Amino acid sequence: MSNLYDAMSLNVAEAIARQLKIKPESNFGMPTGRSPVGCYQILSEWSQQGALDWSKSKCFALDDYIDVDEEQSFHYFLESNLYKQTNLPQQSRFSPRNQDDYDKVIADQGGLDMCVLGLGTNGHIAFNEPGTPQLSWTHCHWLTQSTREANAAAFGSVDKVPTRAITIGIETILASRQIILIASGEKKKTALAKALSGEVTSQLPASFLALHPAVKVFRDFEM
Numbered sequence: 001m002s003n004l005y006d007a008m009s010l011n012v013a014e015a016i017a018r019q020l021k022i023k024p025e026s027n028f029g030m031p032t033g034r035s036p037v038g039c040y041q042i043l044s045e046w047s048q049q050g051a052l053d054w055s056k057s058k059c060f061a062l063d064d065y066i067d068v069d070e071e072q073s074f075h076y077f078l079e080s081n082l083y084k085q086t087n088l089p090q091q092s093r094f095s096p097r098n099q100d101d102y103d104k105v106i107a108d109q110g111g112l113d114m115c116v117l118g119l120g121t122n123g124h125i126a127f128n129e130p131g132t133p134q135l136s137w138t139h140c141h142w143l144t145q146s147t148r149e150a151n152a153a154a155f156g157s158v159d160k161v162p163t164r165a166i167t168i169g170i171e172t173i174l175a176s177r178q179i180i181l182i183a184s185g186e187k188k189k190t191a192l193a194k195a196l197s198g199e200v201t202s203q204l205p206a207s208f209l210a211l212h213p214a215v216k217v218f219r220d221f222e223m
Helices: 004-023 037-048 076-079 104-109 145-150 170-174 186-195 205-211
Strands: 027-030 057-060 063-065 114-118 139-142 164-169 180-183 214-220
Touching: 004 114, 004 180, 004 214, 037 076, 037 186, 057 076, 057 104, 063 076, 076 145, 104 170, 170 205, 180 186, 180 205, 186 205
Parallel strands: 027 057, 027 114, 114 180, 180 214
Antiparallel strands: 063 164, 139 164
């Protein structure tokens, strides 16, 4: 990984840690994929050192595959890369795969204080693919070919990547009090530039973030 990636990961970790310290009972929307791995490694180290206390917080996975082995689920990814290294209670680890009405569960817990998002090369956030309307809540989605290709490495080939996923919706994301967008890799440059251009369109789901008053963008490439 590059120094820019390491610096970005540290900045994101610091933002999450700051929120956790300001409000120990914070609710977080947590992403998976390569983009947040460095951040999770830092948070895991700090947690192991006793610098972070997750005992009152709750974490909500943004999305997950449908029809996938547990070892390849996003819940398993979060367990392996973050949760197991923290004192986050088992009952405070939520996944849309395990809930009938995820948005109600989130609302009943007080809503998301911070939603951390990765950015897809096609502008998707969570698994909200191009064409997803703003008025969308947690729902099932067919994955685009570009998204399946981006996730092929974890499965050995694109043919083995699931075709369907469940994801929080655009409204779920916009309801969060704060949003962090992680754009990692030069391939994300075009999508990020369009998302920041000010034109809001369902063909670029990340552009909906322009409607939110508290978004911070972290990237590991020059614009």
